[in-house]
Amino acid sequence: MQISNAEIAGLLVSALPHIRKYAGKIIVVKYGGNAMTSEELKDAVMEDLVLLSMVGVQVVLVHGGGPEISEMLRRVGKESVFKNGLRVTDGETVEIAQMVLAGKLNKNLVGLIQNKGGRAIGLSGQDGGMIRAEMKDPELGYVGEIAEIDPRPILDLLDAGYIPVISTVGFDGNGNAYNINADTAAAKIASVLGAESLIVMTDIAGLLADKDDPSTLISKVRVREIESLFESGVISGGMIPKIECCAEALRSGVEKVFIIDGRVKHSIIMETLTDEGLGTMLVKE
Amino acid sequence: MQISNAEIAGLLVSALPHIRKYAGKIIVVKYGGNAMTSEELKDAVMEDLVLLSMVGVQVVLVHGGGPEISEMLRRVGKESVFKNGLRVTDGETVEIAQMVLAGKLNKNLVGLIQNKGGRAIGLSGQDGGMIRAEMKDPELGYVGEIAEIDPRPILDLLDAGYIPVISTVGFDGNGNAYNINADTAAAKIASVLGAESLIVMTDIAGLLADKDDPSTLISKVRVREIESLFESGVISGGMIPKIECCAEALRSGVEKVFIIDGRVKHSIIMETLTDEGLGTMLVKE
Amino acid sequence: MQISNAEIAGLLVSALPHIRKYAGKIIVVKYGGNAMTSEELKDAVMEDLVLLSMVGVQVVLVHGGGPEISEMLRRVGKESVFKNGLRVTDGETVEIAQMVLAGKLNKNLVGLIQNKGGRAIGLSGQDGGMIRAEMKDPELGYVGEIAEIDPRPILDLLDAGYIPVISTVGFDGNGNAYNINADTAAAKIASVLGAESLIVMTDIAGLLADKDDPSTLISKVRVREIESLFESGVISGGMIPKIECCAEALRSGVEKVFIIDGRVKHSIIMETLTDEGLGTMLVKE
């Protein structure tokens, strides 16, 4: 593509109404999947977050870390046991998970944002007592359910001009750590913060009416239509719990949820600062 | 041009380092020429200012208004007398000039910025006692030289989140109005505010080594090189006083002055938020 | 009159309870009539406003400008057509009106206040999007009705320590200017600001029971008594719309409206800082 400076400038100006719409609002980004494993995509995501932050959006990044946790467990010779698709998490496993999430991935993301010219501080559930968790199912061990989110550490960092980068490790009153599903945590954090939008990065193009045909992308779904999409099988497998917690976020005050394709470079900016989104937008009404 | 959302997003991200560079800094834009008479260009300029303001730049707009003043003088049947290229300005003339500048052009620009989603308030020299002037030459009448600029009204509006739009009418202690050259006023205002940049919109492509060959554009000029450009005739005619007051601004603390082509749409954004400028940049060293 | 310093000091002290009453409160002054055409009265009015501002009152000045607009229309050879006492206002007429109001009268008043030691900034309806207007009657052209007042530009200037001086030109979403009746605008501005008082300067002594006998001045009128004063003819002619918008201001939260005689020097100070007012005070109850 040959594109002139004049065209670039025109395109920048075309972002104006979108910037206006989000200025001062909170956007929570759930980060994961391919966008987190490809170095090139990772770079593009961090640039997107810094750009949003520069134009006045209050950005919060929530990340998971499945593959890296498995890799580390493998390195210490710990075999993972799964039960109904959830990892059985004994004390040693949750300790490894916490180290990988809060000690490695979180800090690397913070470092990348700083390198792109943003300002970030990483938080885990213990920081400022942010995520209080409780055991979900004794058979699954330290897999946690969120008991309460304290938004103050996040708001304090936003106020001081930082992008909070959050590892979803939770804690109970006795100091035990719990692995918390990052989708659930991101949705809950968006609710508690009264966020304008929750952006969920996935490895699919969005919801497809026919999952083998990308041209059948569903651009917009109302909360009340979700049930029938479950029934018709449009939403299935791993997408079911993802969509459920998104729906819950909408019911708790979040304005919009975007399911976007993390495999596409700069998909966050495309969704927020250009005229047409590229994934599926969930709205209340 | 066919351009995808992905490409747009990438281009937006490319503005990131530029946004960072100007965030919180003051840019004074001297507005005039074709950019002020074509409705389409005017629209594009206002969009540029609002975009800069949205991404955290402190924008100040200074405007002149030659052709509209002449037109109004003609309508009231007042003939203009010129002397050495400067209009002889009697009491009636300066009153008309003030009405056209502060009452019509200024308010129309303010209205346009508001329409594009920005917030603006217009100022003339009397507002907050901003521009104190004195007579330059009794033969020219109410053509003023700037005696002092009080930056407080401008800073108060910037602090409250407005884009100040300034008509360059000055006043003496006896309540007499003076027509002030807008280039000179813009340069002086940029100095007093300690602006990062002064952008002067003109009807030429920039300084050309050979004025008939656009390919000889001089991209960058150091203050100490200006003298020889005067001598060699590269800078001549109406550009001489323009460049002189720009040089003065650089000597008084303004970091950069851009002579840009106001006939090109979005030239301000091109100069500030894209990788390559399009006109001539003047720097101190 | 021979008056000693001791007597002056005693008189200053006598203003104490009045200062106390208004400190920190907003007073909107509708300025017009003789007080605006005589240089001596103009000077006295500006001194009054600066004094009120110095003793802690938040002063807002709203001005009209009928005679000067007519004069300028005459100079450009434009004939005015009137219909039911309202000027038929075509595009050219409203442009002239805007230039005279916002470009000449407004700035001259601002300059006078600055000269008396106050700090002022002029505002027109476009500034900060302050006065949004709509067409009243297509046959009258650009004569506007107020659709909405945004009080933020006024409050921002008051906060920054300025006396806002307001020209009552309004605008619609398409950038068209409208001439707005200054009495109506002042009353609406006082309502929106929750002003303590609205002072309307007129060329009469106040409401007179017998309009030929100044000794029949009615000092105080309750809102509910206005109707009968219309019926009895005490309020007639041009005073009818004036009193109607004052009554509306009282119903919308303004505490007191003073109809004062602008032909008397320092009538504003007399009304606010001395024991006896001199015109007619309208109150709710």
Add this chain to the structure above:
Amino acid sequence: MQISNAEIAGLLVSALPHIRKYAGKIIVVKYGGNAMTSEELKDAVMEDLVLLSMVGVQVVLVHGGGPEISEMLRRVGKESVFKNGLRVTDGETVEIAQMVLAGKLNKNLVGLIQNKGGRAIGLSGQDGGMIRAEMKDPELGYVGEIAEIDPRPILDLLDAGYIPVISTVGFDGNGNAYNINADTAAAKIASVLGAESLIVMTDIAGLLADKDDPSTLISKVRVREIESLFESGVISGGMIPKIECCAEALRSGVEKVFIIDGRVKHSIIMETLTDEGLGTMLVKE
């Protein structure tokens, strides 16, 4: 005197330039003599202080209390011994002095200011550790010299909008009270606060070239002229120490000291808010 409202308003306006001069500045008033014993004069002084405070002056009142202390000593049957014009002050005497000053006079003055619509809080030397004193001469007992003034309690009250009313009792590190000369204390307080003016209320018309001829009032004295006024006997007796500490205040940064006639009603307002002062003004140069 028959004086119209119009004249009153004109006179109020005449205070404008004076108000401007003092707005936000600190004026320390040393209160004593007849102005403190006549109920009518006391009332007028308090009105003056409240008026100054209302128009934006930061007023500090410092008072002594000689006659009331003597009267109380008499009531408890304590005989006063004087030495070189200074009361020999044993432990019982200083306790009585403290009670009369801080417990009676101070609180009565505070009450009067509150009644006139001002806001006041009384301070004695212990409050906030304001006045640290040391013994001057063991033979005189608890007559103190000022070792240090801590301006913070005074500034904290001014910031919170109060008129501080100060009793000049000082304290040493062991909890002993000392009677401090109020003229000295007022001058020192004015210095430490960097006051604009110190006003000393006396029972004379000011400095007179011929003390028996009021027409020989000296309106203005420069610091360097004081010495010769001592030598020529123009300043004599009790005025010597008074003038000495005023001179010291001028040398430490106070701009002006006014010696005014406390027997004249509203003399403070006359001196500060009218065109001509009535006593003697001391200036540095």
Add this chain to the structure above:
Amino acid sequence: MQISNAEIAGLLVSALPHIRKYAGKIIVVKYGGNAMTSEELKDAVMEDLVLLSMVGVQVVLVHGGGPEISEMLRRVGKESVFKNGLRVTDGETVEIAQMVLAGKLNKNLVGLIQNKGGRAIGLSGQDGGMIRAEMKDPELGYVGEIAEIDPRPILDLLDAGYIPVISTVGFDGNGNAYNINADTAAAKIASVLGAESLIVMTDIAGLLADKDDPSTLISKVRVREIESLFESGVISGGMIPKIECCAEALRSGVEKVFIIDGRVKHSIIMETLTDEGLGTMLVKE
């Protein structure tokens, strides 16, 4: 007792949960009785107040002064007449009371707190118009009932970091002083401030079921149980009005009232920062 530094440190740490409980809260201390007459106890009380203030508690001290007033009345040869246990208070008596309270005791307490490293300012009822009183019973003279407490002077001093020390002298609109019972005043002040706790220092161990047996101390009383304690005679004599105003404070929003033994050193710290209180705690429910 031989106690090691390690043990001291452990004990300091044990105060942690108590500090947490009171941080930022207001505690009003009613000071009187033996704790005010013994120099050693007085010292200990002031240390307690300064310690509480240092750990973030907002401390307010309210004091009476019965014995010192009687002593001063005796010195001026004034005989006290009592009626139903209340001193008949003529003009001279209330003047003496005010001088002793506001001029001597108050300032001495302020001085002591400053010596211990705290910051204090004394207030009497006139300061900032804090205590407005009215006559209770013409036969008793200037014995006042509280008409209204203005909490602003107290809150302004707390905000500026001072411990307000309050003499309970009240005033009416005519400048008359009234002696106010300090227990009543302290309870009312605690109510108006919305204090967390009111601590009343007495010369008894607390409420005793059998007043001759200290082992029968009642640790906790609910408001609704007070009536029966009156009836059973557990609360009798001078304790009746004391307990009545405490009950009133609880009903008006104070969380807890502590009746503590002022004869025990550091009883305030014991009550607030150690695990077990030592007197009687009154609570609402």
Add this chain to the structure above:
Amino acid sequence: MQISNAEIAGLLVSALPHIRKYAGKIIVVKYGGNAMTSEELKDAVMEDLVLLSMVGVQVVLVHGGGPEISEMLRRVGKESVFKNGLRVTDGETVEIAQMVLAGKLNKNLVGLIQNKGGRAIGLSGQDGGMIRAEMKDPELGYVGEIAEIDPRPILDLLDAGYIPVISTVGFDGNGNAYNINADTAAAKIASVLGAESLIVMTDIAGLLADKDDPSTLISKVRVREIESLFESGVISGGMIPKIECCAEALRSGVEKVFIIDGRVKHSIIMETLTDEGLGTMLVKE
């Protein structure tokens, strides 16, 4: 030990002058050794930090983590190579170190502080770009030297009321992590913050003149005496670099450095809030 509440209260009060000394000041605590491995000691340290924070001290905790890193390296089957007492740190080793420090130890400390009622947020070198490092010696690999400390993230957290808990992992511009010696980092952080004190927790009683005789503890050392203590061998082995960076901190503006015995419970409180310290204090002069 049997200790009464009265004695406890007396002891609490004895901390008063110490609290005063540190109020609002910054204390940096370098945490490590036994105090970090024994659960009981760990609890006591966290209580000490929370208590200091509650009484107004600005506490910063800097921790290392040697033994836990070795243990984790062992678990993943990585053998450590040492060179001159410094671990040779390849990419895998520094990744493990970062995970253990920032992901496990840091978060566990934060959790403990929260449990004791304090508020804490953990920081690693990347957070807010706090610790920029560079390679010390290519043969040692990712062992870093501090290039620059940015104090803003620490100050922002202190301002928002948190205890910052810092893992000493540093980063270069290319995103590489470096293991930084925690003693060095703590000393540098104390310098950059202009801390009042640096407390270094060790496993010795302090500096001993005869290292086998605890009774020869040296309580106080001046910077200029350190050299001779190196020469005489009083400071030897691992204490040499520790003392060197402490001396550097003193030279850069830290007031006092305390070498304290981390094996003693509540040694921080003993050192700061009781009369006698227990270790060795280093001072400039």
